[in-house]
Structures are given as structure tokens and as C-alpha cells.
Amino acid sequence: MSTVVIGAGIIGTALAYELQKRGRDVTVIERDAPGKGASFGNMASIAVTEFMPASRPSVWKQIPGWMLDPEGPVAVRPSYMPKLVPWFLRFIAASRPSKLRELEAQGAALCARVHDDLLPLLRETGLEGEMTEDGCLSLYTDEAEFKADREHIEILERFNFPHEVLGRQAIKALEPELSDKIGIAVLFPQNRSMRDPYRLVLRLADAFKARGGKIENGEVTDFVRGNGIQEVVLKDGRRTAAKEVVVCAGAYTTALAKMLGEPIPLETERGYHTQIMSPGISMRHSIIWPARAFMVTPTAGGIRVGGTVEMAGLEAPPDYRRSKITVKRAQEALPNLRHENYTEWMGHRPAFPDTVPVMSASAKTKGVFYATGHGHLGLTYAATNARLMADLITGVKPPIDMHPYRVNRF
Ligand SMILES: Cc1cc2nc3c(=O)[nH]c(=O)nc-3n(C[C@H](O)[C@H](O)[C@H](O)COP(=O)(O)OP(=O)(O)OC[C@H]3O[C@@H](n4cnc5c(N)ncnc54)[C@H](O)[C@@H]3O)c2cc1C
Numbered sequence: 001m002s003t004v005v006i007g008a009g010i011i012g013t014a015l016a017y018e019l020q021k022r023g024r025d026v027t028v029i030e031r032d033a034p035g036k037g038a039s040f041g042n043m044a045s046i047a048v049t050e051f052m053p054a055s056r057p058s059v060w061k062q063i064p065g066w067m068l069d070p071e072g073p074v075a076v077r078p079s080y081m082p083k084l085v086p087w088f089l090r091f092i093a094a095s096r097p098s099k100l101r102e103l104e105a106q107g108a109a110l111c112a113r114v115h116d117d118l119l120p121l122l123r124e125t126g127l128e129g130e131m132t133e134d135g136c137l138s139l140y141t142d143e144a145e146f147k148a149d150r151e152h153i154e155i156l157e158r159f160n161f162p163h164e165v166l167g168r169q170a171i172k173a174l175e176p177e178l179s180d181k182i183g184i185a186v187l188f189p190q191n192r193s194m195r196d197p198y199r200l201v202l203r204l205a206d207a208f209k210a211r212g213g214k215i216e217n218g219e220v221t222d223f224v225r226g227n228g229i230q231e232v233v234l235k236d237g238r239r240t241a242a243k244e245v246v247v248c249a250g251a252y253t254t255a256l257a258k259m260l261g262e263p264i265p266l267e268t269e270r271g272y273h274t275q276i277m278s279p280g281i282s283m284r285h286s287i288i289w290p291a292r293a294f295m296v297t298p299t300a301g302g303i304r305v306g307g308t309v310e311m312a313g314l315e316a317p318p319d320y321r322r323s324k325i326t327v328k329r330a331q332e333a334l335p336n337l338r339h340e341n342y343t344e345w346m347g348h349r350p351a352f353p354d355t356v357p358v359m360s361a362s363a364k365t366k367g368v369f370y371a372t373g374h375g376h377l378g379l380t381y382a383a384t385n386a387r388l389m390a391d392l393i394t395g396v397k398p399p400i401d402m403h404p405y406r407v408n409r410f
Contacts, residue, residue, distance in 0.1 A: 001243040004029060007250060010200065011039075019393060027214045028208070028213065029218050029232065038251065044197045046115075048115070049190070051107025053354065054355050073294075074309045111161070114384055135187055137287045143183075148291065149290045163188050174284070177282075197379055218236065223260060251314060251348035257407075264352075274305045276338070277301065294329045305330045308322050323344040350375065357372065358370045358407045
């Protein structure tokens with residue numbers, strides 16, 4: 001009998017590969033083509049210094065102002081507000097100082113492992129070349145902007161994540177295209193990026209298939225349970241017998257968890273990118289400008305501009321005005337960036353109100369597991385999630401305490 005992984009995004013494919021390596025007979029079930037969900041168009045960053053809870057006061061106190069600003073980095077569609085209330089109340093509850101300290105430690109425990117888990121996975125699948133050598137620059141116009149982001153840097157210092165503060169000349173030497181407006185930058189050398197996050201999923205899926213793994217096309221719409229999980233039922237009536245099921249359906253996990261009698265407060269934080277194929281500039285590092293809330297990464301054969309959060313659920317059509325606003329902001333940092341020959345994309349970040357993923361056995365059904373809610377860091381966490389979840393599933397003691405990531409913590 002198979003171990004069934006539902007969802008062939010970066011989380012599902014990396015985990016399927018790891019489980020197969022540990023001797024499981026793994027079938028992945030994907031309703032679309034592999035890698036076409038959030039994992040298709042993310043900002044490609046191995047963002048190990050971005051684990052801070054979104055519910056910290058320095059962020060959420062700005063949310064009302066952002067929401068009133070049509071060009072603000074966070075938007076909530078008015079029609080979606082009533083649905084968001086329970087999630088938002090949990091988000092506020094996660095902003096107590098003592099809770100924030102716990103959440104920071106839980107994020108840091110994962111990020112501290114990322115390179116140790118990711119590099120071996122890339123090496124053994126022949127994909128080392130998929131990761132760049134250069135880190136990420138966090139940009140500030142002046143001392144006042146830098147001070148406003150001081151809390152972020154202090155948290156990183158507390159957990160020993162390396163960084164280097166740079167002045168104007170050093171910044172120019174690293175990235176000559178950056179505007180003279182940028183007076184200070186912090187280099188995060190560990191925040192390297194992937195050459196193409198979508199290609200990474202496809203290559204992991206190929207590595208899994210080359211070792212005999214199966215990826216079946218179909219939409220999971222039900223489960224048969226007895227003493228434990230027995231079968232996975234697809235929309236077209238097909239059934240797959242399962243010894244174990246791991247739900248890795250990204251932002252769509254909410255519906256599947258409900259079918260399994262285990263409701264979870266998972267929301268989609270919709271994000272946008274613009275992929276510019278004739279940008280007129282070249283860059284080595286990714287950049288992030290905290291005060292302007294955008295990121296730029298050289299990836300997928302061009303320059304990708306992204307950022308912003310939109311709370312509007314899974315069904316509402318994209319609002320690509322958000323992509324255009326983000327490019328306008330990026331041009332403040334990169335005055336020669338051309339907005340030509342581009343595509344726009346929207347994806348669903350699977351987000352829990354406390355920012356921490358669920359990597360857990362079901363509390364209700366023997367043989368069911370969840371790996372979801374990796375939020376803004378799903379690419380970053382993919383190999384670590386695979387390692388830790390494979391430990392849980394195969395009965396090996398994981399190297400970190402998994403209790404904080406349990407499914408029934410809400
Ligand atoms: C704009 C943007 C920028 C981002 N930037 C970064 C970044 O720089 N670094 C980083 O680490 N992370 C980033 N992220 C987050 C990251 O992309 C996600 O956390 C990650 O892709 C989630 O992966 P996943 O496999 O859980 O979900 P997905 O990639 O969405 O995959 C889930 C899969 O499950 C399938 N599925 C769903 N329901 C069913 C069903 N019932 N039956 C069968 N199949 C089903 C879907 O079709 C989909 O293929 C970003 C996200 C966005 C939107």
C-alpha cells in the first residue's frame with residue numbers, strides 16, 4: 001500500500017522524494033500540473049532571516065494605515081472582511097510579547113536548519129547549480145529608516161544569523177544599479193536564491209519519478225477512514241488505497257482538513273509578481289526594501305518584482321494593479337529598471353495566523369499527516385519540512401521539538 005502525498009508543490013515534491021528515499025512506496029496526487037500553485041511564482045528567496053511573526057506590533061499597527069492607502073502593501077477586499085474576522089482575532093492573539101518570543105524561536109529553529117537540509121537535497125538530485133551564491137540586500141535610505149527596522153535586526157542577532165551593515169560605496173560596489181537614494185544596506189549572505197523556483201519543483205518531481213515514484217493527476221475530494229486512513233477518493237470516482245496520507249495542498253489544505261474532521265485556520269495571503277524578461281539591467285543579489293515592502297530577485301531568466309499581501313480568499317480574480325504598484329516602487333531603487341516584456345502572476349501563500357507552519361500527525365486519524373501553512377517561506381522550508389516530516393512519518397525522533405508545529409494547537 002502506498003503513502004499518498006496530496007499536492008505536487010515544492011512542499012509535496014520535496015517530501016515525496018525524501019519519503020521514497022526512506023523506503024516508502026509513494027504516490028503523489030495532484031489535480032493540476034506539478035508546481036503550478038504558489039510554488040510556481042514565488043520570489044525564489046531562501047529567506048532564512050524572514051521568520052519573524054507577522055503579528056508583531058511594529059507590523060500590525062501599520063495595517064489600518066496600509067489598508068486606507070490604495071497603494072499600501074496590505075489590502076483586504078471589503079467583501080472578504082467578515083470571513084477573515086476569526087483568523088484576524090487569532091492573529092491579534094499571537095501578538096502578545098510572550099507569544100511573540102515563542103514564535104520567533106519556533107521560526108528560528110527551522111531557519112537555522114535550512115541550509116543543512118537543503119544543500120544535501122540539491123546535491124543528491126544534481127541540482128546544486130539551482131541555488132545562487134549571492135545573498136540578499138535589505139535597503140534603507142537613511143539612519144531613520146534603518147532604525148525603524150532595528151527590531152528585525154535585533155531578533156536576527158539574538159539567533160546568530162549573520163549579516164553585514166554596508167555604507168553607500170560598498171552598496172554601489174555590490175549592486176551598481178541601485179539608486180543613490182540608498183544610503184545603508186544590510187547584506188544577508190545566507191539568503192541566497194533559486195535560479196527558477198518552478199524549475200526546481202519540476203526537477204525534484206523528475207528525480208522522484210526516476211526512482212519509481214508515481215505522480216497521478218486527480219483531485220482529492222474525500223477520504224475513507226476506519227480505524228485509520230484507508231482510501232483517498234478522487235473527483236472522478238477513482239480510489240487509492242493508502243497506508244499513510246500526507247496533505248501538502250498549500251492554501252487548499254483547509255477544505256481537505258475539514259473533510260478529515262480537523263478544521264484549521266488557514267488563509268491565503270495572496271501575493272503578486274511581475275516577471276520582467278527585458279529589464280535593461282542585471283543584478284546579482286536579491287533586494288528587499290522594508291519601508292517600501294517589495295522584493296526584487298534575479299530569477300527565471302529575468303528580474304522578478306514582488307511583494308504585497310492581499311486578503312481576498314481563494315476565488316476572487318487577481319487585481320494586477322498591485323503588481324504595477326510594486327514595479328513602480330522597485331523603480332525607485334532601480335531607476336534603470338524597464339517595465340517591458342513582462343508577465344504578471346498571483347499566487348496563494350498558505351498562512352496561519354501565528355506565522356508558524358503545521359508539520360504534524362493528525363490528532364484525529366491514524367496515518368494522516370499535514371505539512372502546510374509555510375506562508376512566505378515555503379520554498380525556504382521545503383527541504384527542512386521534508387526531513388522533519390519524513391522523521392515523523394517513519395517513526396524516527398526529529399532533531400527538533402515538533403510540538404510547536406502541531407495541527408491541533410489552535
Ligand atoms: C508572491 C509570492 C512570493 C513568495 N516568495 C517566497 C520566497 O521568496 N521564498 C519562500 O520561501 N517562499 C515564498 N513564497 C511562499 C511559497 O511560494 C509558498 O509557501 C510555497 O510555494 C507553498 O508550497 P506548497 O507546496 O505548500 O503549495 P503549492 O505550491 O500551492 O502546492 C499545493 C498543490 O496542491 C494541489 N492541490 C490542492 N488541492 C488539491 C486536491 N484537493 N487534490 C489534489 N491536489 C490538490 C494544488 O494544485 C497545488 O499544486 C512566496 C509566495 C508568493 C505568492
